[in-house]
Amino acid sequence: MRHSQADTILQDSMAKRRIKEVTDAVTHESPVKKHLENLLENKVELEQVLAQNSNIDQLVKAAGRVQPNPVETITTIDGIHPVVKKKSGIKKSQIVYDNDYIDVDYDTKNQPFRHVEQDDCKIPNFANTWNAIVDMRQSKKAPVDTMGAHCCADETQDRPTYEYQTLVACMLSSQTKDSVTAAAMDTLKQRGLTIENIAKMPEEELDSLINKVGFHKTKAKHIKQATDIVIEKYGGRVPNTVEELVKLPGVGPKMANLVTQLAFKRINGIAVDLHVHRVANRLGWVKTKSPEETRIKLEELIPKKLWAEVNHLLVGFGQTMCVAAGPGCSTCAANKWCPVGRAAVGK
Template identity: 55%
Template sequence: MAAGRAGARRVGTARGAAVSQIQGTPSTPRRSRRRKSVAIAYEPGQGDGAEPQRPRWEPKHWQEQLQRIREMRRSRDAPVDEMGVDKCYDTSAPPQVMRYQVLLSLMLSSQTKDQVTSAAMLRLRQRGLTVDSVLQMDDATLGRLIYPVGFWRNKVKYIKQTTAILKQKYGGDIPSTVEELVQLPGVGPKMAHLAMNIAWDSVSGIAVDTHVHRISNRLKWVKKETRYPEETRVALEDWLPRDLWREINWLLVGFGQQTCLPVNPRCSQCLNQDICPAAKRP
């Protein structure tokens, strides 16, 4: 039997060589060709000394902290819940007018308390708040209607300039991309992402204001301390699951208005006191 198998191997080798010679190619051992043509895929961290894939960084206790903040925000009775930007526009207005009102309320809200923004928007809406009505309004009247929002004189100028651009370039509507929105006078990244969310129902990024910026640093939700809201946005988007991006602004703004205050935070009332790196413990 051994001799028979050896004979069969010799016949197979001879046939292979013959085929190779007929096709005009040198006779090459089959194993050698296979090694050249078959790519071997290694799992991360296996074979050839490949480095193991590092897990994505995420903050310690963040899921538990988030769940406790949700619990503290369950009553939805912060100023942002009752007078935030998403409460300032006319829901019965045509979609184009509604989107314009959302953008204007965002422009007014910068450096301004929600209560003041809401009152200014109400006065504007009582005059009929549309692109055309604002373009026909003189600066003095517009100033009186939005006063005392923060930097109201600058905002009169920005609102007039932006409204003219919307009329000329977008047919009275607002842009539908962050890139175009931030090109408008008086519109920053936070406003652009909120406008995408509220006006266009599109999650383009995390809207980071002073509350989100402050709380993210206190909870160590950033790898290293950030100085500006835009730095915080980039840091958060690097690890926070995208399905939480829409919620996080509303959640942290209200939490910052009621509990995690800029000065003298109410740590004793906070459910995260035992797992907050910045908590003032008794």
């Protein structure tokens, strides 16, 4: 679909009202619902959804289904290597999480990216590709380097507050530019970003403080709910396992993996967002349809000692070189080992 068509639909207020009505009516967390929510603000998501649902009527019909299929449910809520006990009607309580972890030996905030040896991975030409990306990342800063979630929590605070601020930063960062997340976190910290203060703060006030981030109303609600749960169930300390973190409203597997890494120096798995998903597929490392599928495949292929670095390295690469609008293959140092790059430059 061309951008002009997307613009036309975005400008159609009746279509937007219909989409919002259906979105509000759908109670389950299906991928279609998430696309509908994104549709109201994001042209790229609009084009992706309409590529599968050729018109608004089909889109609305798809969103109105009573339940997503079990496969979709797995990809939206699972954590680390889930074991599904039933083939249908899967709920969170029916998924067993593997919470084995390794201690982080990599400092995302202060340590430079590391080169790897040739035998470090099962992916063909992995070391060449990884090292080329490392060189590119070291020569050019990305937004995530200075404004990512790992930069947002105040390290001078006590440990429980630092962990809570990390959780909030990760919750705000979804579907939001790093610069906007960082600004929202600065605003919250100026008001006193502690679990006690957020618990007392009205949801409307919290929403007004974060109103520049994507889906701020939903995030304000989820942060308030998660705060109450952390206080009531965990004594005011953010849980340190993926299994417990994904039970919090608004926290999915990617976010949970990031929180355990940044707040607790534990690696349960690779945090895969849309940048990592896109880059890994373009490089030919995986052939997957969702970030969660990508996470599972990457964890099978990449040694655990590198898991802590994958998100930060590839997110920045996706922000500066292999961007969503189109990869910069002609100037990419990894193009000779990348199928997309070879096709683009004729290598």
